[in-house]
Amino acid sequence: MIAILSRSYSFEQTRGVFGIYDGDRMVLSVKTLELPNLDNAKNVSCIPEGLYNVIKEWHEKRGWIFRVLNVKNRTDILIHIGNYAAGKKVDTEGCILPGMKFVDINNDGNLDVANSSIAMSLLIETLPSAFRLFITS
Secondary structure, eight states, rough: EEEEOOOOOEEEEEEEEEEEEEETTTEEEEEEEEEESSOTTTTSOOOOOOEEEEEEHHHHHHHEEEEEETTTOOEEEEEOOOOOOOSSOOOOOSOEESSSSEOOOOSSOEEEEEOOOHHHHHHHHOOOOOEEEEEEO
């Protein structure tokens, strides 16, 4: 099983499609939202494109999450529940937020991810405890 995150960059944020494949068959697809691409600057940027090892673990505050390992010059990059990556409210400091669709939830002019809890549950159910994530544009 392999996971591919295909991104689209804008000045305010990074939107993506997170696809999980079993061979050439897609078994799940969710949307993602991240901070803009600001050259991997800590707490304000998405992480660089590349191939990463990811593990599932229990987080005391967030419940089940995925931890993205070996991100150059960064630590604590997670895939976790959240809705906002731009505007008045932001739920990430460099992490990846899954959702089922893009919508402007809080009417601030920025697209957010909706139904993040549902998307995260589907990822937890579908992905193994360790996998590789390929991030591309």
